[in-house]
Amino acid sequence: MHNICGLDFGTSNTISTVYKDGKTVMVPFESNSKSLPSSVFFPFEEIDKPIYGDLATNTYVNNGYGRYMKSFKRILGTQFFEQGTALKPGTNIYFHDIIVNYLKHVKNTTEEFLGGETDYVVVGKPVRLSDKENGENSGIGQLESILKNVGYKNYSFLEEPIAAAYYHKDRIENKSLAIVADLGGGTCDFTIVEINENKKDLNILATSGVSLGGTDIDSNFALEVFFPELGYKTLDKFKGLTLPALPYRLASDWNKITTSLYTKKTEFLVRKMINNAKHKEKVIQLKSLIENKKAHSLLNQIEQTKIKLSETDILNFKSEFISNASLDISKSLLEDSIHTIVTKIIKTANDCCKLAGVNENAINYLILTGGTSKMPLVKQLFEETFYKAKLIENNAMDSVALGLLEKAKKDMNL
Numbered sequence: 001m002h003n004i005c006g007l008d009f010g011t012s013n014t015i016s017t018v019y020k021d022g023k024t025v026m027v028p029f030e031s032n033s034k035s036l037p038s039s040v041f042f043p044f045e046e047i048d049k050p051i052y053g054d055l056a057t058n059t060y061v062n063n064g065y066g067r068y069m070k071s072f073k074r075i076l077g078t079q080f081f082e083q084g085t086a087l088k089p090g091t092n093i094y095f096h097d098i099i100v101n102y103l104k105h106v107k108n109t110t111e112e113f114l115g116g117e118t119d120y121v122v123v124g125k126p127v128r129l130s131d132k133e134n135g136e137n138s139g140i141g142q143l144e145s146i147l148k149n150v151g152y153k154n155y156s157f158l159e160e161p162i163a164a165a166y167y168h169k170d171r172i173e174n175k176s177l178a179i180v181a182d183l184g185g186g187t188c189d190f191t192i193v194e195i196n197e198n199k200k201d202l203n204i205l206a207t208s209g210v211s212l213g214g215t216d217i218d219s220n221f222a223l224e225v226f227f228p229e230l231g232y233k234t235l236d237k238f239k240g241l242t243l244p245a246l247p248y249r250l251a252s253d254w255n256k257i258t259t260s261l262y263t264k265k266t267e268f269l270v271r272k273m274i275n276n277a278k279h280k281e282k283v284i285q286l287k288s289l290i291e292n293k294k295a296h297s298l299l300n301q302i303e304q305t306k307i308k309l310s311e312t313d314i315l316n317f318k319s320e321f322i323s324n325a326s327l328d329i330s331k332s333l334l335e336d337s338i339h340t341i342v343t344k345i346i347k348t349a350n351d352c353c354k355l356a357g358v359n360e361n362a363i364n365y366l367i368l369t370g371g372t373s374k375m376p377l378v379k380q381l382f383e384e385t386f387y388k389a390k391l392i393e394n395n396a397m398d399s400v401a402l403g404l405l406e407k408a409k410k411d412m413n414l
């Protein structure tokens with residue numbers, strides 16, 4: 001066996017690592033990027049030739065005629081996995097096949113780069129992929145079926161935070177304790193590891209995970225800060241009740257946009273809301289967002305605003321989907337809208353300490369990885385919780401993928 005790989009199939013981004021000419025390398029995807037965003041666009045004129053990553057997003061945002069989807073890893077372990085979705089009338093596709101085709105694209109790109117077939121791949125998995133832990137309908141059972149259909153013959157799984165621990169293990173002193181927090185797009189996962197004297201291996205004391213991440217932060221940010229401009233939480237003109245929340249909830253969730261927003265039922269409800277609304281003009285904008293199938297575009301703009309607010313305290317938001325909107329969005333508006341989520345994430349880290357039987361102040365290293373760890377509020381709360389620990393945060397976007405390859409090398413005695 002000589003072609004070994006690490007595969008970090010993420011909710012937001014996928015990275016493939018290989019061992020080539022004695023070196024660890026991240027496989028370049030479109031535009032030479034080391035990661036491939038987990039998004040797909042099905043052009044209506046060539047529905048059987050989907051395009052992936054940034055190319056998919058750019059085509060959709062620039063009014064490409066077709067169907068766009070993002071964050072489909074989140075479908076694993078849910079009821080939607082077994083269901084099909086209509087790409088256009090008469091063309092159904094199962095989520096299983098969407099993910100298989102996406103990962104086939106990753107495998108093909110990797111093998112072209114390697115110049116040969118993959119002999120062994122270590123694949124990352126969240127600590128909790130679904131409430132149902134095992135069996136063919138569990139998230140992990142579905143992922144196994146996907147990997148087989150993609151064509152991987154030899155594979156093993158490794159929990160994503162443990163992979164990050166492998167990557168960082170040489171930065172940690174002997175006999176010390178580290179918590180690794182992998183805060184991604186779809187899940188936040190933790191492990192507490194002890195470094196053995198000879199650093200040859202890790203002693204895993206506990207793992208914990210929660211199905212919450214950057215995509216949920218996007219949803220809450222959208223609902224609390226932006227969607228009131230589209231009528232969310234505004235009143236009807238008769239009884240003074242707030243309008244139904246359902247269409248807003250669907251429009252704030254990357255997957256529900258795909259599975260449930262663009263239906264006759266939602267369109268009917270929104271038309272009724274327009275008749276009843278005190279601020280009709282706001283809800284009319286929601287109707288046009290749905291009719292033009294532009295909810296992903298607005299959510300993309302909101303996600304980008306979130307990312308920019310990691311570097312700046314305030315910015316001005318303008319969007320063609322919210323008329324007259326020239327909103328000054330401050331970092332504190334974002335932080336107020338996501339407090340509940342961040343509290344749950346920290347609690348899952350506390351649970352990991354409990355499971356490991358260690359106190360937070362006994363942790364020597366706090367290793368932060370994943371895109372969500374770049375949020376100042378998140379980083380600050382973790383540093384306060386593990387106040388005695390030394391912070392390690394380099395290679396936050398790639399450490400899982402690099403660690404998966406470390407594990408593959410170890411398994412193959414390389």
Ligand SMILES: Nc1ncnc2c1ncn2[C@@H]1O[C@H](COP(=O)(O)OP(=O)(O)OP(=O)(O)O)[C@@H](O)[C@H]1O
Pocket residue numbers: 009010011012013014073160183184185186187188213214215303306307308310369370371372374375397
């Ligand atoms: N600078 C930043 N500030 C805030 N959030 C960020 C930043 N950079 C990326 N993100 C968010 O991080 C998430 C993506 O992180 P990452 O690539 O680690 O996730 P993933 O590995 O695809 O997901 P998962 O591991 O949960 O399956 C997205 O929600 C993205 O919006």
Ligand SMILES: [Mg+2]
Pocket residue numbers: 008010011160182184185370400
């Ligand atoms: Mg990840």
